[in-house]
Amino acid sequence: MIKRLLVITVICLGFSVLQSTLFIQILPFGFVPDFSLIFLLAFSWHYGSLLGSIAGFIVGLHVDFLSLAPMGFHSLLFTITGYLYGRLQDNIAPDIALLPMLAALIAAALKYGGAVLLDLVFALNLGMAEAFSLTTLWEILADILVAPLVFFLSRYVWQLIDAKKGGF
Amino acid sequence: MGERDGIRSEAVLAVFLFFSVLLLLFNGTLKSQGARRNMGHMFQGVQRVAGVGSSYVKNGFGSIKRLREMRVQYEAALERLGKYQGLERNLVELRRQNSELKKILGLSAEIPYEHIPARIIGGDPSNLFSTITIDQGLMDGIGAGMAVCAFQDGFFGLLGKVVTVSAHSAQVRPILDPDHFVAGRLQKSRFEGLINGKGDDEGHLIMRYVRKSAGDSVGINELVVTSGMHSIYPPGIFIGRVAQIQTYEYATSIELVLVPVIDTGKTEYVFVLKEQETSL
Numbered sequence: 001m002i003k004r005l006l007v008i009t010v011i012c013l014g015f016s017v018l019q020s021t022l023f024i025q026i027l028p029f030g031f032v033p034d035f036s037l038i039f040l041l042a043f044s045w046h047y048g049s050l051l052g053s054i055a056g057f058i059v060g061l062h063v064d065f066l067s068l069a070p071m072g073f074h075s076l077l078f079t080i081t082g083y084l085y086g087r088l089q090d091n092i093a094p095d096i097a098l099l100p101m102l103a104a105l106i107a108a109a110l111k112y113g114g115a116v117l118l119d120l121v122f123a124l125n126l127g128m129a130e131a132f133s134l135t136t137l138w139e140i141l142a143d144i145l146v147a148p149l150v151f152f153l154s155r156y157v158w159q160l161i162d163a164k165k166g167g168f
Numbered sequence: 169m170g171e172r173d174g175i176r177s178e179a180v181l182a183v184f185l186f187f188s189v190l191l192l193l194f195n196g197t198l199k200s201q202g203a204r205r206n207m208g209h210m211f212q213g214v215q216r217v218a219g220v221g222s223s224y225v226k227n228g229f230g231s232i233k234r235l236r237e238m239r240v241q242y243e244a245a246l247e248r249l250g251k252y253q254g255l256e257r258n259l260v261e262l263r264r265q266n267s268e269l270k271k272i273l274g275l276s277a278e279i280p281y282e283h284i285p286a287r288i289i290g291g292d293p294s295n296l297f298s299t300i301t302i303d304q305g306l307m308d309g310i311g312a313g314m315a316v317c318a319f320q321d322g323f324f325g326l327l328g329k330v331v332t333v334s335a336h337s338a339q340v341r342p343i344l345d346p347d348h349f350v351a352g353r354l355q356k357s358r359f360e361g362l363i364n365g366k367g368d369d370e371g372h373l374i375m376r377y378v379r380k381s382a383g384d385s386v387g388i389n390e391l392v393v394t395s396g397m398h399s400i401y402p403p404g405i406f407i408g409r410v411a412q413i414q415t416y417e418y419a420t421s422i423e424l425v426l427v428p429v430i431d432t433g434k435t436e437y438v439f440v441l442k443e444q445e446t447s448l
Contacts, residue, residue, distance in 0.1 A: 072191025
């Protein structure tokens with residue numbers, strides 16, 4: 001369990017750092033997918049809601065540190081996302097490309113909808129009413145497009161973690 | 169077994185939601201205690217290393233693009249000069265950097281305030297916030313609350329303020345952020361107001377609490393500067409230009425929509441102004 005959480009934390013931290021440094025420089029028009037969120041979806045879907053919510057909290061917390069977000073902002077959103085996608089574990093398998101795309105779309109809606117709600121409830125003054133802009137649409141589109149690839153690649157990562165676990 | 173797992177995961181969810189809400193509720197307290205700053209050191213360190221690495225990769229991408237353009241135009245000549253391509257590419261990049269740095273050095277000498285030059289190495293991992301990360305930190309003399317400025321199109325303008333500092337990098341909250349307030353003054357008509365980010369995609373600012381009597385004397389494109397009143401920002405630094413004047417019948421003041429003079433998307437280098445003793 002700790003190894004799985006460690007792997008997802010390292011992957012998501014790596015992607016968060018790359019999103020904030022390399023990707024925003026080389027990708028045009030804010031077309032930067034939220035790789036850490038999509039990896040979190042894939043992880044939660046594969047390992048269930050218990051690990052999903054723990055991973056969501058950890059990943060969210062380090063995104064809070066990297067951005068100017070109020071502490072607890074992303075951790076709350078990602079914990080809920082991790083839990084909800086973990087519930088899908090025994091019900092639906094993310095086999096076809098359409099499901100990861102749909103998952104990314106719903107996760108982005110959860111993220112932005114949740115952000116507006118938190119802004120209102122905690123009076124954070126984040127200007128979320130104006131957050132739904134062209135950049136937001138680009139990000140959601142980018143999330144949808146890369147989701148099948150991330151889900152596909154994540155399978156190998158999970159195989160690697162689980163194979164090593166059983167091999168020794 | 170399955171039911172127990174379900175209960176466990178719901179308990180874990182509840183615990184983490186509780187922690188997240190606690191963090192959100194005590195956000196201000198955590199900040200003031202510096203807990204966030206201390207924890208953020210590690211992540212910002214990683215971000216700094218990635219930022220430096222990514223600038224190399226970015227330069228690599230730029231070189232590939234230039235190479236492609238040159239290939240179309242000088243295909244025959246490039247065949248002969250193939251072995252010099254890498255060298256030439258580096259030379260062009262070095263020259264560009266050299267002229268840019270010379271320009272910055274020249275501009276830096278013009279700044280009347282004591283300052284520390286820095287380079288932007290990162291942004292926000294998500295689109296929800298407008299974080300900027302610079303490559304200078306505590307060890308270079310940067311402190312929280314310092315004003316960050318930049319040169320663009322002949323203007324020395326305000327970009328934001330330092331919020332958190334780690335050993336070798338710092339996070340800057342730009343003036344575009346709705347949670348960032350600056351005391352401003354209209355350069356010509358001298359009316360004062362409070363400026364913060366509008367939070368829209370175009371990066372507009374909004375200047376509030378400007379006296380209603382200013383309505384007639386304020387013109388479109390009039391420049392707005394920092395007032396220096398009860399503020400961390402020295403007076404006279406350009407903030408933006410008036411793009412729109414909003415008057416409401418019921419309000420006692422008017423609101424001005426401003427276009428910032430510094431476009432954060434185009435800014436590469438910034439100057440962090442050191443805190444100074446106020447002489448007035």
